[in-house]
Amino acid sequence: xxxxxxxxxxxxxxxxxxxxFTVSGFVAVLKxxxxxxSYHRCCLLQRLVIIIFNIQSAALILLHEAGxxxxxxxxxxxxxAWAAFALLMLSLDRLHRGTSRILTNSxxxxxxxxxxxxxxxxxDNCIRQIWWIVISxxxxxxxxxxxRGRWVYRIPWWVFxxxxxxxxxxxxxxxxxxxxxxxWADIHGFSFQPSELVKPVLVFLLSALYMRRRRVSSVLxxxxxxxxxxxxxxxxxxxxxxxxxxxxxxxxxxxxxxxxWILAVGVLAVIVAGFGAYKLVGHVxxxxxxxxxxxKDIDGGGYQIAQSLFAISAGxxxxxxxxxxxxxxxxxxxxxxxxxAICEEFGGIFGFMTVxxxxxxxxxMFDLVSRYESRLRxxxxxxxxxITGVQTCLIMGGVIKLLPLTGVTLPLVSYGxxxxxxxxxxxxxxxxxxxxxSQTERKVRKNEERKQREAERARKERFQDTIPYQLRRKxxxxxxxxxxxxxxxxxxxxxxxxxxD
Amino acid sequence: xxxxxxxxxxEEPKVYTSRYxxxxxxxxxxxxxxxxxxxxxxxxxxxxxxxRIQGNSYNPRLPEIEAxxxxxxxxxxxxxxxxxxxxxxxxxxxxxxxxxPVTGYSGSGKSxxxxxxxxxxxxxxxxxxxxxxxxxxxxxxxxxxxxxxxxKLSNYAWDLLGDYRGAVVLTExxxxxxxxxVSKPFYDPNTVLSQWDELIEEKGNLFFNRASQGLYAPGxxxxxxxxxxxxRSAAYDADYRYTCDGYAYFNSYGLRCYGGAVHGTQSIxxxxxxxxxxxxxxxxxxxxxxxxxxxxxxxxxxxxxxLILPAEAARIGLKADSSEEDVAATAIGQGRTGMTPLMMxxxxxxxxxxxxxxxxxxxxxxxxxxxTVKKYYPPGNPQPLMSExxxxxxxxxxxxxxxxxxxxxxxxxxxxxxxxxxxxxxxxSGVDHSWFxxxxxxDGSAPVAVTVLIEQAGGxxxxxDLARQILARYLNPSA
Numbered sequence: 017x018x019x020x021x022x023x024x025x026x027x028x029x030x031x032x033x034x035x036x037f038t039v040s041g042f043v044a045v046l047k048x049x050x051x052x053x054s055y056h057r058c059c060l061l062q063r064l065v066i067i068i069f070n071i072q073s074a075a076l077i078l079l080h081e082a083g084x085x086x087x088x089x090x091x092x093x094x095x096x097a098w099a100a101f102a103l104l105m106l107s108l109d110r111l112h113r114g115t116s117r118i119l120t121n122s123x124x125x126x127x128x129x130x131x132x133x134x135x136x137x138x139x140d141n142c143i144r145q146i147w148w149i150v151i152s153x154x155x156x157x158x159x160x161x162x163x164r165g166r167w168v169y170r171i172p173w174w175v176f177x178x179x180x181x182x183x184x185x186x187x188x189x190x191x192x193x194x195x196x197x198x199x200w201a202d203i204h205g206f207s208f209q210p211s212e213l214v215k216p217v218l219v220f221l222l223s224a225l226y227m228r229r230r231r232v233s234s235v236l237x238x239x240x241x242x243x244x245x246x247x248x249x250x251x252x253x254x255x256x257x258x259x260x261x262x263x264x265x266x267x268x269x270x271x272x273x274x275x276x277w278i279l280a281v282g283v284l285a286v287i288v289a290g291f292g293a294y295k296l297v298g299h300v301x302x303x304x305x306x307x308x309x310x311x312k313d314i315d316g317g318g319y320q321i322a323q324s325l326f327a328i329s330a331g332x333x334x335x336x337x338x339x340x341x342x343x344x345x346x347x348x349x350x351x352x353x354x355x356x357a358i359c360e361e362f363g364g365i366f367g368f369m370t371v372x373x374x375x376x377x378x379x380x381m382f383d384l385v386s387r388y389e390s391r392l393r394x395x396x397x398x399x400x401x402x403i404t405g406v407q408t409c410l411i412m413g414g415v416i417k418l419l420p421l422t423g424v425t426l427p428l429v430s431y432g433x434x435x436x437x438x439x440x441x442x443x444x445x446x447x448x449x450x451x452x453x454s455q456t457e458r459k460v461r462k463n464e465e466r467k468q469r470e471a472e473r474a475r476k477e478r479f480q481d482t483i484p485y486q487l488r489r490k491x492x493x494x495x496x497x498x499x500x501x502x503x504x505x506x507x508x509x510x511x512x513x514x515x516x517d
Numbered sequence: 518x519x520x521x522x523x524x525x526x527x528e529e530p531k532v533y534t535s536r537y538x539x540x541x542x543x544x545x546x547x548x549x550x551x552x553x554x555x556x557x558x559x560x561x562x563x564x565x566x567x568x569r570i571q572g573n574s575y576n577p578r579l580p581e582i583e584a585x586x587x588x589x590x591x592x593x594x595x596x597x598x599x600x601x602x603x604x605x606x607x608x609x610x611x612x613x614x615x616x617x618p619v620t621g622y623s624g625s626g627k628s629x630x631x632x633x634x635x636x637x638x639x640x641x642x643x644x645x646x647x648x649x650x651x652x653x654x655x656x657x658x659x660x661x662x663x664x665x666x667x668x669k670l671s672n673y674a675w676d677l678l679g680d681y682r683g684a685v686v687l688t689e690x691x692x693x694x695x696x697x698x699v700s701k702p703f704y705d706p707n708t709v710l711s712q713w714d715e716l717i718e719e720k721g722n723l724f725f726n727r728a729s730q731g732l733y734a735p736g737x738x739x740x741x742x743x744x745x746x747x748x749r750s751a752a753y754d755a756d757y758r759y760t761c762d763g764y765a766y767f768n769s770y771g772l773r774c775y776g777g778a779v780h781g782t783q784s785i786x787x788x789x790x791x792x793x794x795x796x797x798x799x800x801x802x803x804x805x806x807x808x809x810x811x812x813x814x815x816x817x818x819x820x821x822x823x824l825i826l827p828a829e830a831a832r833i834g835l836k837a838d839s840s841e842e843d844v845a846a847t848a849i850g851q852g853r854t855g856m857t858p859l860m861m862x863x864x865x866x867x868x869x870x871x872x873x874x875x876x877x878x879x880x881x882x883x884x885x886x887x888x889t890v891k892k893y894y895p896p897g898n899p900q901p902l903m904s905e906x907x908x909x910x911x912x913x914x915x916x917x918x919x920x921x922x923x924x925x926x927x928x929x930x931x932x933x934x935x936x937x938x939x940x941x942x943x944x945x946s947g948v949d950h951s952w953f954x955x956x957x958x959x960d961g962s963a964p965v966a967v968t969v970l971i972e973q974a975g976g977x978x979x980x981x982d983l984a985r986q987i988l989a990r991y992l993n994p995s996a
Binding site for chain 2: 368
């Protein structure tokens with residue numbers, strides 16, 4: 017009864033928290049004339065939401081687990097997770113000054129939603145995920161230090177190409193003992209999904225490649241690399257990753273060449289390839305048929321999407337409340353289909369807001385594209401936004417039957433160590449871009465200020481020399497007062513420049 | 518690790534503002550738009566689809582919801598329970614097989630209305646119940662659902678069918694609300710789950726609703742459509758006459774009038790009343806396959822009629838290049854044309870209501886626990902099938918049938934003008950099916966359309982007699 021009422025209250029408060037989080041995020045990012053102070057407040061509000069959401073969910077889980085065997089494990093693991101979150105937040109704020117706090121908050125909020133849902137569905141996987149969060153946080157910090165080195169940006173594209181092909185070949189060299197998982201590699205008992213790690217490599221590869229002047233050769237090299245990776249992935253039966261890589265190649269090429277017909281060719285290729293695959297490959301045909309009408313074959317191919325839609329519609333707007341729904345019926349509900357589980361227990365509004373958080377992250381990343389320090393950094397920002405955006409859209413659209421379902425993870429939320437790690441590496445790139453840009457901006461600002469001060473001083477000195485002796489002594493001269501006031505205005509609090517400071 | 522912040526930097530630091538605005542704007546807009554579509558699609562699922570999706574019998578959440586509710590009752594239009602829980606919580610169907618096609622059954626699987634309005638039967642009937650649903654584990658009462666069915670009349674129709682197989686459909690023509698939908702034989706929903714295996718084996722297909730799913734050759738009742746096609750065709754001549762010799766030949770196909778009758782010189786009115794086969798098959802050939810098909814399509818052949826339960830679409834047995842004999846056979850309702858009694862009833866309703874028909878409905882409202890209306894199921898959407906003139910004209914033809922024609926005396930027996938058409942359909946069993954479709958417009962109330970089909974009646978029982986008795990009972994329920 018007690019737990020019942022608390023769960024019911026918490027589902028409404030959860031909706032409130034997530035709305036506060038999203039709205040303050042959008043205010044901080046979209047409002048043009050935001051002052052440093054209110055930007056800071058928005059960030060604090062978001063952190064407050066993260067803390068409250070975590071405490072509230074943990075309290076519910078504790079009440080639910082009370083007296084159970086996993087009670088102690090839960091406390092221990094969530095303490096570790098929170099420590100990892102706190103350290104990640106702290107290091108990004110202090111160690112890497114200038115990173116986007118809104119992006120940090122969004123990442124951590126999504127990860128918290130992920131682990132709460134995972135504990136509810138599969139505590140064992142949740143424990144593993146928490147260790148992966150610890151690892152990813154560490155790797156993210158490490159990456160950000162590495163990325164400060166300018167040598168990283170001088171690595172030629174073919175090194176990345178070699179790395180990508182080396183990674184993608186791992187499952188062939190060290191095949192996973194489990195049957196069916198062709199895209200997994202197993203090195204001395206440590207199994208992971210190399211194709212996930214190819215993502216950040218491909219980000220660097222295409223960015224470096226598309227800096228060159230020789231456009232035709234660059235585009236062709238890109239096509240060869242993407243095609244090669246796709247063939248390897250086709251053998252490994254990883255359709256989702258092929259889609260992500262090809263879409264990324266297409267959009268990056270469009271950005272590189274600025275030719276709209278490339279988009280048209282891409283759409284046409286998707287239609288032709290899709291139609292061809294539909295006619296020739298039975299696997300694709302069933303997927304499309306299921307997408308068109310999952311209700312015809314609920315027991316067979318339509319099972320996944322039907323279960324997902326059952327879950328989403330069971331949750332309605334406010335959800336069933338944590339532990340009150342039946343998300344364990346959703347196949348892959350802890351990885352690919354976790355969005356359906358979130359919608360069932362936290363509600364449709366919460367799901368809506370989750371989409372908005374991803375939108376917020378996309379907007380932040382696109383901000384890096386429009387103001388940049390160098391072509392390479394701009395390309396990197398573009399590649400990062402595209403790869404995260406495409407992956408999120410693919411899986412979310414699949415779960416709600418807007419697109420045919422493709423098996424990829426929901427970044428930061430789904431269970432999956434390699435996926436989390438690769439997303440964190442991509443986020444490390446983004447945060448490093450933010451950091452270095454804000455530092456450069458500060459430098460530019462300081463340079464300007466210094467120049468202005470110098471000019472001011474020079475003018476003042478000139479002016480002082482020209483003021484007649486009598487006026488100088490009085491000190492009430494109008495024009496003299498004006499000059500000093502204006503200069504104080506200029507040298508005082510400098511107007512706040514960007515949302516990332 | 519060299520850092521850009523340390524050490525001397527020769528070049529001036531600089532932050533550029535985008536030079537490639539176009540692709541940036543396109544890609545940014547693309548992603549923003551996609552996220553917004555994602556979010557809106559989610560809202561669409563929640564608002565429009567979720568109720569339908571949740572009620573799907575494959576939803577593993579159903580048993581959980583079911584465990585929380587005492588399933589509501591299904592009521593007929595007079596408030597009689599046609600499906601309810603007994604004291605032990607077992608689902609009981611007082612009318613058994615009679616209303617089997619309507620109620621269906623509810624157990625580990627579901628069918629009929631038990632399936633279609635499952636969501637309503639398992640919903641909280643008051644605000645307090647809704648709160649209690651979320652806050653307690655108490656078992657709650659589900660809402661009752663009022664159907665449009667008249668249980669007593671259905672029972673009467675069932676009894677009249679006797680040992681024959683067949684179907685009876687009776688509809689309020691101006692709203693499309695079904696009062697009777699009987700299909701004999703049918704399984705008894707009280708025992709269906711315990712006897713499942715035996716019932717599956719049993720002859721006569723007990724799981725098959727003859728009224729909405731049975732495709733039969735319409736026989737002479739199809740002459741309604743042939744007449745309409747004639748009136749719509751370019752060759753239409755109001756004064757057309759034909760002399761019936763009792764038989765006619767179309768290439769290799771010979772046909773005779775029913776019972777060996779020779780009707781002599783006939784106008785369309787007399788031919789319709791006497792159900793003259795030679796007249797209508799000649800007419801059919803004059804009209805041509807294309808116009809016949811056009812009329813059938815305009816009546817909604819090939820499309821399942823809207824109904825909350827499974828319904829079969831009527832079959833067009835003609836092609837544009839069909840031979841003369843096929844057209845002649847189709848014109849008198851033989852050949853490959855197939856119609857369900859429900860479809861026949863729909864066309865009859867259109868004639869009764871100046872050409873406009875409403876989609877069929879079986880459920881009228883959902884009741885709260887205090888018997889106030891929680892949700893109102895409106896009648897189906899209106900669909901124009903024919904013009905007012907055409908309906909009036911067909912009405913005149915149909916009054917001839919009950920006045921002096923094949924169902925002579927029916928109007929007189931009922932005490933008010935009755936419109937109808939009889940039919941006898943040859944079929945592969947060798948014993949003819951008997952059809953009747955017609956309607957009455959009682960004083961001061963809405964028209965009622967009735968369709969009766971008796972399988973293998975063979976002349977021992979007439980569908981028209983059954984229809985007359987059912988209509989009489991409808992007009993005077995206390996008798």
